[in-house]
Amino acid sequence: MSNEPDQQSETTTKTNKPSIINVAVAVIHHKDKYLLGFRNAAQHQGNLYEFVGGKIEPNEHAEQALIREVAEETGILLNDNTIVKLGRLHHDYGDKQVSLQVYKIELTVEQYEQHKYCEKGLEGQALTWVSKSQLLAGEYHLPAANKTILEWLKLPSTIVITYPLTHFEAQSNPKGAWLKYHQEKLASDSWVYIRLKDSDSESVAEQLMKDRPDILVILPNDNEQYLDDKHFSTTGDTKTTQQVVAKHLTHSTLIQLFDEIGSSTASIQSLPKDYPLIVSCHDIASIKAANQLAKARLNHNLPPIIGAFLSPVLATQTHPDTPPLGWKAWADLAELADMPIIGLGGLSPTMAEKVIMYGGIGVAGIRQFHQ
Structure with a gap:
């Protein structure tokens, strides 16, 4: 070989x-x-x-x-x-x-x-x-350079993003409605990005993980939103921490890190050390930043970047004023990335094969991704 x-x-x-x-x-x-x-x-x-x-x-x-x-x-x-x-x-x-x-x-x-x-x-x-x-x-020992590939292979073809609490604000009990909805609608064994921005929602998110031990969870980076594994680890329930498969970095955090990486390792070391990362990218600057961060993580023997949400592919209801990339521009950006690319924005699970044709490995979303 x-x-x-x-x-x-x-x-x-x-x-x-x-x-x-x-x-x-x-x-x-x-x-x-x-x-x-x-x-x-x-x-x-x-x-x-x-x-x-x-x-x-x-x-x-x-x-x-x-x-x-x-x-x-x-x-x-x-x-x-x-x-x-x-x-x-x-x-x-x-x-x-x-x-x-x-x-x-x-x-x-x-x-x-x-x-x-x-x-x-x-x-x-x-x-x-x-x-x-x-x-x-x-069980089969591979050269060190191949170990990140194994992390990439863990990614599913679809990733579900939870609705924000504001989606249920018309209900008398928004948190209860959010929890009930996601308990019932998340597919078995799915990867779920729990994206809650309410600083008082730790218990709701933790309850979802306890009620659905089959799901694997992506959490926001600790410094960006309230939700992190430290909270779960203090509850005494280690099962919920084992459900966490990655942390997520927003586009803005990624761009902020880009200028710091070259001069200092402090910003890199401040990121999660125990989990792989998934990042959000919207343009060539963020793709380059993701590539540089991925290289730096490997050089520091930290868990790798296992994927990047690249969006928006198509127009979305949540961000109607954001111009979509379109398939051609999306494919051009995906080709530049050093990590697997996940399509996001105006897509459905049935479009996974089209995403693959344009250089991605899978799709993510909210509205059409719940059962």
């Missing part, structure tokens, strides 16, 4: 400092079965599993390299498959620096049936199909 390059002579400059090697990585799967290769002991990062991939040649697009390398290594032809960009990762191994451009590809039933019993690749490397649960549980 050539996910991790092996020739030191190809990676050095005149100063003997390792240059960056661009690698295309194919996260190949069929439903919940994922394809891994195994590097032999003599290779760099040997005795570890990895996703299929290889070096991007000069003047070669990453997707072209992906298709070529997968065909050369496994015989799987991806020319007609949908190739979904997950993100880009830079990792310094000390003796080698690699920049991974990561894509996710789902095989058809025919492709999987043809290759599921292949225990060796065309270059003699061991191949194995593993379940997603085994992969995410860390």
Whole structure:
């Protein structure tokens, strides 16, 4: 497998400092079965599993390299498959620096049936199909640069955002109505961004998490809104803290951090250290800020940015005066991002496939995302 390059002579400059090697990585799967290769002991990062991939040649697009390398290594032809960009990762191994451009590809039933019993690749490397649960549980050890990919793979195709309390202000008991609605309307095992701005709503949000232990929750960054895991941890109920899968940074916070990152690490260290982040982006400036923050988080061994809400794709009822990006501009911005992109704004769950066609990995929203 050539996910991790092996020739030191190809990676050095005149100063003997390792240059960056661009690698295309194919996260190949069929439903919940994922394809891994195994590097032999003599290779760099040997005795570890990895996703299929290889070096991007000069003047070669990453997707072209992906298709070529997968065909050369496994015989799987991806020319007609949908190739979904997950993100880009830079990792310094000390003796080698690699920049991974990561894509996710789902095989058809025919492709999987043809290759599921292949225990060796065309270059003699061991191949194995593993379940997603085994992969995410860390049962197959991958090089350090691949660990963020596993975090990206946890993202669902749809994320539900809760209604604000103001949506229920006509009710005699707005908090009770909010709680009852979300208890009943949230789909089983869904990812939910609890977005409440009322400073007196901790108990309502916590009650929702207790009543719906099946849901996984995204909370606002501690410094932006009242709701944080510290409150839940003081209640003595650890189950609710285990439901928190990420913290969210708003567009304004992200832009504010952008100028600070280059001069000081204080702003980075002030962000949540125990959880991955999901950020909100609206334009090229925020995409660049997200990329810079993602790199800084990895350099400081902090949990990664696992996704970005990019909005608004289309016009929305909540922000009627905000011009939508439209699909073309949205796709152009998504291509620049170093993390998975989630479509937001005027979308429905049925538009997930269209979002994938334009470079995203899934959709999020409020109005059309509740059962």
